[in-house]
Amino acid sequence: MVTTMKRIVTGILAHVDAGKTTLSEAVLYTTGQLRKPGRVDHGDAFLDTNAMERARGITIFTEPAIIHTTNTTITLLDTPGHVDFSAETERTLRVLDYAILVISGTDGIQGHTETLWRLLARYHVPTILFINKMDAPGASKTHILSQLKHRFNDACIDFTTTTNETTNTPALAGVMEEIAMQTEHAMNEYLETEQVSVATIQTMIEHRELFPCFFGSALKMEGINEFINGFETYTQEPNHTKEFGARVYKISHDAQGNRLTWLKVTGGELHAKALLNGGNDETTWSEKADQVRVYSGAKYTTVESVPAGAVCAVTGLTHTFPGEGLGIDQSAENPILQPVLTYTLLPGSNDTHKCLMALRELEDEDPLLHVVWHARLQEIHLQLMGAVQLEIIQQMMHDRFGLDVEFGPGAILYKETITTPVEGAGHFEPLRHYAEAHVLLEPLPEGSGMQYATTCSEDILDRNWQRLIISHFKEKEHLGVLTGSPITDIRLTLLVGRSHLKHTEGGDFRQATYRAIRQGLMEARAGVPNDASAFDIAQRFAGDDTDHDTDDANTKKNTNGDTPTGENATTEAMPCRITGMGNCRLLEPWYRFRLEIPQDMLGRAMSDIQRMSGDFDTPQPTGASGSEYAVLNGTAPVSEMQDYAMDVNAYTHGRGRLSCVFAGYKPCHNTEEVMKHTNYNPESDLENTPDSVFCAHGAGYPVKWYKVPEFMHLDYAWNGMQTQ
Structure with missing residues (x-):
């Protein structure tokens, strides 16, 4: 009888110091991949291949190991545990069939553990938990299980049981009823047979309706065999398509400087020398996969092909990026974590x-x-x-x-956004150049990032020019006008544009697009009404700073798109510096924190958080080390809380514990102070000017941003309705 080997890609994740790499070593040793398990503190861990990892005793880069059990080939990806390298962990989640979440039996659920749990939920990764260090004093299975059910999910169930020697499968008689209670199908099966079948349990785990928990000590090899046996029994290989697909999760360079694209084959088969295609409508690429390497630790084997469900590294690709899909697997998702x-x-x-x-x-x-x-x-x-x-x-x-x-x-x-939609216009017309673009800037929900679209008719502007403008939306980090910080949570939509048959070059639309975005941001900061006319906008800021003729032939839009003419076609407006925020908003990164402190110090902690402009939920009592403690959960600005852990350690004499995780960008708590300190003048930032350039008498001349609506060649295209 031939047993078909199933392929499983799993990642091992944990808060730093939970014993994640130690568990990896224990699994590799128990399955016969290592003669002796390495240790992080000894600098000889199999999966810590980088010299910096060995020197620091932490995992920095995701590394693979190949494990062979009775009927399963497991690709184990050991991910970083330190919060500073959580981006490496997040992008690995997209290629996992299952995740192993390691939790310290003495420390329980920590701040970064909760972040990992949320990421696993977002990417819909089936998760199996290993509670480590159960040999340490103070480790309590009952306490940890209660914590897991309360803070994670009621479906976290203890699978650490004896093994049925006849069938070599875990015996779950003691928790079978609890498993059955998680889904209606499982309960019906249990009522009929007094059992929940392995196939049903597999499906429940795959659908994140059940989270098996195994307890043990990786350092002392306790519970490792049960964990491996349970993992092999209750996981199943995903269905793979016959058509080629792959997901990139990492880019690195080997010792010879070769660029390596790490990917999981999600469908079909990847062959060496195969021609791969990627990119989108704006930027496409086609390159050959020179070498296909299968790594296990620091060593690799060059192979001719890899099947679906396998992880490999490919040389020869220069345009790939983490998160990119190849072949039929084209979907992409923006990461949650962001630099702060x-x-x-x-x-x-x-x-x-x-x-x-x-x-x-x-x-x-x-x-x-x-x-x-x-x-x-x-x-x-x-x-x-x-x-x-x-x-x-x-x-x-x-x-x-x-x-x-x-x-x-x-x-x-810091970052910046807007609170109401606004249309920005940019015009670039020095001698023998011509481009005009109108861009709608719309606010998006918190955490959306930047989005891009076009509603411009191809009868008005050729598709190739539109694609170029969209690429200019994406190609740089556009800066706001409050502090010069990057903008976020905004959709940029091309409304209308104009080119010239002879004079327009690609760089002209880059200038027009950049200026349109900045001009729109300036109008948002100035609080220009959405229905304001070009004349209203110009008059609002012009004051007595101009004496130019406003005759249509001289200064108004030229409906033919040709160079405007006239004796008084120039404008020399004085700078018009806007104060305040108007419809712009400054954002700052916030932490979600969990503060565990002695009850008698609760008042001090609450006062500190209020002083830091943070907020918190009702304090919850908890037991820790035999004493009464209180837990505060809440959010606070990173700028205020980033050094607070040292204060907590000082005033609690080492008995308090603060854990912080990134909670996204929210309105800044001290905007005026930050703006005063930054002292940013958007009109003086010539690299990001909001002004436009028009042409008269064979020479270009600048037009201030608030006068652009009076000069532009195209009418305002937005009628106040939101784009779809």
Whole structure:
């Protein structure tokens, strides 16, 4: 009888120090993949292949290991546990068939554990839990199970039982009724047979209706056999299509500098030398997969092909990015996690351009490392998750590129958005150039990021020009007009545009598009009414700063799209600096926190949180170490709470515990203070100007943003109705 081997890709996730890598080593040893289990603290863990990981004793990069059991081939992806590298973990979730969530039996559910649980729910990953360190003093199975049911799901059920020696499957008689209560189908089956079949349990786990919990000690090899046996029994291989599909989850570079695209084959088969296609309507690519490598730890085998359900690394691809789908698997999803801090690179004696190129390569590998070049300041700014990530980047700059650099003090990464829709117009017409674009800026719900669309008729503007404008929407980080911070939670929609048959080049629409977005943001900040006419807008800000003739032939729009003419076609308006926010909003990152402190210090903690402009739920009593403690759950600005853990440790004399996770961007609690400190003038930022350029007498001339509606060649296209 031939047993068909099933293929399972699973990731192992945990809060830092829960014993995740130790469990990986224990599983590898128990299944015969290792002669001796490694240890993180000894620097010899099989899956910590990088020198920095071995030196620091933490997992930084997701690495695969191949495990063979009786009837299953498991690709185990060991992910980072530190919150600063949670982006590496998040993008790995898209390729997992199952997840193993490791929880410390002594510490229980910690802040980052909750973040991982929410991510697993968002990506619909079936999850099996291993509660580690149960040999340690104070570890209580009853307490942990109660915590899991209360804070995660009632379907977290203890599967740590004896094994049926006849069938070699776990014996779940003691919890069978509890399993049956999770779904109607399982209950009907249980009432008829007094059992819930393995097939039904498999389906319940796959649909996230059941979360098996195994207890043990990875360091002492306790509970490992039961865990492996349970994992093998209750997992099932997903159905794969015959047509090729793949999902990219990681980009890296090997020791020889080859760019590696790590992916999971989700359908069909991937062959070496195969031609792969990717991109979207605006940017498409087609490249050959030179080598296909199957890694296990630091070693790899070059293969001719890999089947669906397998993970591999491919050389020869230069345009791929984490999260990209290939073949039939084209869906994409924006990550939840976002960088919250920004640092300035101090290159020292190193060439700035060389530093920028090195950081671009690191940015290619890590989607949550954003490298921004400020041409006006001639500075490189890094946006990232935290100080530990910064230390790793500094070490990689030294080890990989031979660049010893430092970084300035960290600052909060603010963002900006709008509260009402507004139409922005941009015109770019120096001599022998021509482009005009009108863009609708609409606010989106919190956490939506940026979205892009077009409603412009192809009878008005050719499709190729429209695609180019959409690419200009996406190609850069557009800055707001309050503090010069990146904009977010806005949909940009091309309403209408105009080109010239002879004079329009691609770069002209880049200029027109950028200016239209900035002009719209300036109108939003100024609080321009949606139904204001071009004359109203110009008069509102013009005052006595202009003496130009407003004759239609001289300064109004030229309906033929040709160069306007006239003796007084120039405008020399004084800068019109707007104060206040109008319909713009400054956003800042917030933490969701969990603060566990002695009851007698609860008043101090509540006072501190209120002082930090945070909020919290009703305090909940809890037992910890035999004493009465209270738990505060709430949210607070990162700017106020980022160093609060040290204060908690001081005033509780080490008995308090604070855990924080990123909770998204919310309205800034001290906008005026931040704006005053930043002192940003959007009209002086020539790299991101809101003004337009028109042409008269064979020469281009600038027009202030608030006068653009009076000069533009196309009418306002938005009638106040929301786009669909």
